[in-house]
Amino acid sequence: MFYVGETVFVPGGWWHAVVNVDNTMAVTQNFVSYTNFETVWRTLRVERKKFSCKFLDKLKEAHPVLYEKAIKMNKEDNFVMYYDRKLLEKRYGKELDDVVMKKRKGSSTNSSSSSSSSSSSSESRSGSEK
Numbered sequence: 001m002f003y004v005g006e007t008v009f010v011p012g013g014w015w016h017a018v019v020n021v022d023n024t025m026a027v028t029q030n031f032v033s034y035t036n037f038e039t040v041w042r043t044l045r046v047e048r049k050k051f052s053c054k055f056l057d058k059l060k061e062a063h064p065v066l067y068e069k070a071i072k073m074n075k076e077d078n079f080v081m082y083y084d085r086k087l088l089e090k091r092y093g094k095e096l097d098d099v100v101m102k103k104r105k106g107s108s109t110n111s112s113s114s115s116s117s118s119s120s121s122s123e124s125r126s127g128s129e130k
Contacts, residue, residue, distance in 0.1 A: 012036065034066070041070050042077075049082035056081065 002008060010016045012031065020026075032040045045052040059067040074081065080088070 013039075037066055037069065038073065041073060045070075045074070045079060045081065053081055053083045 018026070041052075044055065056067065056070055059070060073079070
């Protein structure tokens with residue numbers, strides 16, 4: 001039980017429920033830092049697919065170090081972002097799971113083609129939002 005003026009801190013990733021039995025003021029904040037970025041990014045890109053694409057574009061402008069880290073993590077995990085997935089599905093005209101694995105395996109051996117494909121997919125993504 002908590003009393004007037006007390007503060008409750010719930011660490012990221014902890015399950016919790018709140019029942020307010022009286023008038024209550026709550027302040028919530030989802031926090032991303034250099035320290036927890038890897039954990040947040042791996043969760044965000046799966047659970048909030050469209051938002052993570054917009055977030056990645058903003059990172060490129062505001063925090064290029066974290067942007068590069070996200071791109072590197074995506075390559076290491078063979079993860080294809082939502083907008084890139086939609087473009088590839090449109091191009092190949094079928095579900096992407098089979099296509100992505102073949103394409104990713106082929107591009108991981110040639111680093112110059114993977115870097116050029118990531119920059120062209122970023123341009124495609126930006127152009128599709130306009």
